[in-house]
Amino acid sequence: MSIAKFKLALLQIAVGASKTENLLRASRFIKEAADKGAHLVTLPECFNSPYGTGYFAEYAEQLETGESCLALSAAAKENKIYLVGGSIPEKKDGKLYNTSTVWGPDGGLLAVHRKVHLFDIDIPGKIKFQESEILSPGNEFTSFQMGDVCKVGIGICYDMRFAELAQIYARNGCKLLLYPGAFNMTTGPAHWELLQRGRALDNQVYVATASPARSESSSYVAWGHSSVVSPWGEVIATTDEKESIVYADIDLDHLQQIRSQIPVTHQRRSDMYEVIQKKN
Ligand SMILES: NC(=O)CC(=O)C(=O)O
Numbered sequence: 540m541s542i543a544k545f546k547l548a549l550l551q552i553a554v555g556a557s558k559t560e561n562l563l564r565a566s567r568f569i570k571e572a573a574d575k576g577a578h579l580v581t582l583p584e585c586f587n588s589p590y591g592t593g594y595f596a597e598y599a600e601q602l603e604t605g606e607s608c609l610a611l612s613a614a615a616k617e618n619k620i621y622l623v624g625g626s627i628p629e630k631k632d633g634k635l636y637n638t639s640t641v642w643g644p645d646g647g648l649l650a651v652h653r654k655v656h657l658f659d660i661d662i663p664g665k666i667k668f669q670e671s672e673i674l675s676p677g678n679e680f681t682s683f684q685m686g687d688v689c690k691v692g693i694g695i696c697y698d699m700r701f702a703e704l705a706q707i708y709a710r711n712g713c714k715l716l717l718y719p720g721a722f723n724m725t726t727g728p729a730h731w732e733l734l735q736r737g738r739a740l741d742n743q744v745y746v747a748t749a750s751p752a753r754s755e756s757s758s759y760v761a762w763g764h765s766s767v768v769s770p771w772g773e774v775i776a777t778t779d780e781k782e783s784i785v786y787a788d789i790d791l792d793h794l795q796q797i798r799s800q801i802p803v804t805h806q807r808r809s810d811m812y813e814v815i816q817k818k819n
Pocket residue numbers: 658695696697698700720721722723726727
């Protein structure tokens with residue numbers, strides 16, 4: 540019989556200039572979450588490096604040999620958990636990516652997601668950020684199967700703004716969508732929770748986000764507020780801007796009940812509209 544409930548932990552950790560310290564901090568928080576019974580643990584976007592286009596080249600690693608992936612693999616194995624390694628700047632074939640890796644309880648690499656939608660925005664007087672100045676976009680959907688428990692879809696931060704990605708994950712059987720992310724002091728208060736609730740309600744899935752803790756002295760000030768939203772669209776666990784761990788029980792029976800009570804999946808008018816997946 541498959542398990543219908545498991546504990547998710549979101550690690551809202553502080554990220555500083557020292558990669559070594561960032562990795563040690565991540566390992567410490569992973570252990571704490573695992574000791575408290577988390578089965579799936581998620582780090583934030585850019586957890587090993589400050590978030591900014593000026594940092595990515597310096598902190599970038601190759602996945603196969605980089606110290607961050609070695610540390611993530613070891614942490615997953617030592618703590619016997621599924622681990623979503625937030626994201627790190629990755630170098631591959633002369634290009635840089637914003638990349639999330641997923642690790643199984645045996646320390647094996649289960650999935651790699653390269654941020655598909657690069658964060659290029661310009662809000663005059665507030666924030667201008669152009670990831671595409673230095674990063675290349677990924678071109679793949681990414682999901683992984685947590686044993687026989689749950690299929691999980693992965694996006695990174697700006698990916699959450701694209702409803703189509705979430706719809707396709709849900710249609711492919713994902714019941715939890717995880718977005719390591721780092722919204723900021725302009726878009727965070729306006730859109731962070733709203734987007735999560737929208738993605739969750741539209742698709743009747745759990746949605747979770749993991750942000751770095753806020754540091755007012757960073758060049759990019761993160762909003763924080765890592766959260767978990769239920770398929771009912773309700774925020775079931777959240778935090779403020781400080782360093783913390785957010786825990787939530789992901790209850791797949793509850794998800795199933797909501798889907799049978801409000802069966803939108805079967806009520807779609809595919810004779811009138813359709814979202815098309817063009818690649819795997
Ligand atoms: N940092 C991001 O990728 C996205 C973000 O901050 C936003 O969409 O707002």
